[in-house]
Amino acid sequence: MGEKVIVTAAVVGAEVTRAQNPAVPYTPAEIAAAAVAAGRAGAAAVHLHARWPDGRASQEAVHFREIVDRIRDAGSRVVIQCSTGGAVGMSVDERLGSLVDGAEMGTLNLGTMNFGDEIFANARPDIVRIAGRLREKRLVPECEVYDAGMLETLRWLLEKGHLAAPYHVQLVLGVPGGMGASERNVRFLLEGLPEPTHWSVAGVGRFQLPMAELALRLGGHVRVGLEDNLFVSKGVLAKGSDELVAIAVDLAAKAGREPATPDEARRILGIAA
Numbered sequence: 001m002g003e004k005v006i007v008t009a010a011v012v013g014a015e016v017t018r019a020q021n022p023a024v025p026y027t028p029a030e031i032a033a034a035a036v037a038a039g040r041a042g043a044a045a046v047h048l049h050a051r052w053p054d055g056r057a058s059q060e061a062v063h064f065r066e067i068v069d070r071i072r073d074a075g076s077r078v079v080i081q082c083s084t085g086g087a088v089g090m091s092v093d094e095r096l097g098s099l100v101d102g103a104e105m106g107t108l109n110l111g112t113m114n115f116g117d118e119i120f121a122n123a124r125p126d127i128v129r130i131a132g133r134l135r136e137k138r139l140v141p142e143c144e145v146y147d148a149g150m151l152e153t154l155r156w157l158l159e160k161g162h163l164a165a166p167y168h169v170q171l172v173l174g175v176p177g178g179m180g181a182s183e184r185n186v187r188f189l190l191e192g193l194p195e196p197t198h199w200s201v202a203g204v205g206r207f208q209l210p211m212a213e214l215a216l217r218l219g220g221h222v223r224v225g226l227e228d229n230l231f232v233s234k235g236v237l238a239k240g241s242d243e244l245v246a247i248a249v250d251l252a253a254k255a256g257r258e259p260a261t262p263d264e265a266r267r268i269l270g271i272a273a
């Protein structure tokens with residue numbers, strides 16, 4: 001049995017809509033319920049975005065605070081990771097609104113890229129600023145890597161002291177404009193990771209479950225959920241992120257890996273209890 005696997009549920013994101021899948025949560029109550037259900041299905045951590053009631057992406061502290069409070073009020077102990085990526089076009093000030101009390105991790109996106117037909121801007125000074133805010137708030141960064149050059153930025157941040165362990169790396173593969181979701185690409189990126197690092201793979205769209213299976217086989221952690229993928233199989237919509245988490249847990253069992261509990265995930269990730 002290898003290291004326990006941290007299953008992270010990305011329950012909403014900034015891009016997916018209810019028109020695409022009616023299970024996409026919008027309100028803080030719906031997002032919190034999706035996170036709690038994902039925890040019950042075996043997720044140790046949740047990656048959170050927020051929405052306005054009409055579905056537009058929100059990085060408002062008031063929304064994140066309500067989501068975090070509702071998750072804890074429901075008795076869930078899942079590790080709470082808040083997105084600082086937000087949606088394309090948001091300012092860094094706006095994006096930082098998500099880092100509310102109760103968050104334990106925050107994302108750190110490691111570069112500018114095409115994101116579909118838009119540009120996801122992460123200039124190096126902005127990355128440094130977000131890293132600084134995560135440090136001030138004692139949040140463990142999750143470094144989002146969409147392309148190979150972003151590993152050079154990771155190395156640079158470490159060399160310059162803008163980032164230090166503990167941190168976690170998420171290889172987000174299959175975004176149109178980023179690196180494709182293939183075994184060859186994952187193996188190539190892993191060769192370039194600084195040591196010691198905990199890493200996970202988030203495959204986008206139809207690549208989500210194959211990338212989860214691959215990460216489990218290679219000893220990594222996995223991210224699944226509606227942010228990245230709306231389907232359980234071709235043409236069959238997922239009923240919620242918890243359904244995708246349950247599939248990842250089954251894949252873990254087949255790979256001889258046991259899902260980490262939230263507290264085990266905290267130990268692995270270096271999050272203070």
Ligand code: KMH
Nearest residue numbers: 014083084085086088107
């Ligand atoms: N919505 C994407 C543009 C993150 O959460 O930090 C960025 C994103 C990354 O989802």
Ligand code: ZN
Nearest residue numbers: 013083085227
């Ligand atoms: Zn996200």
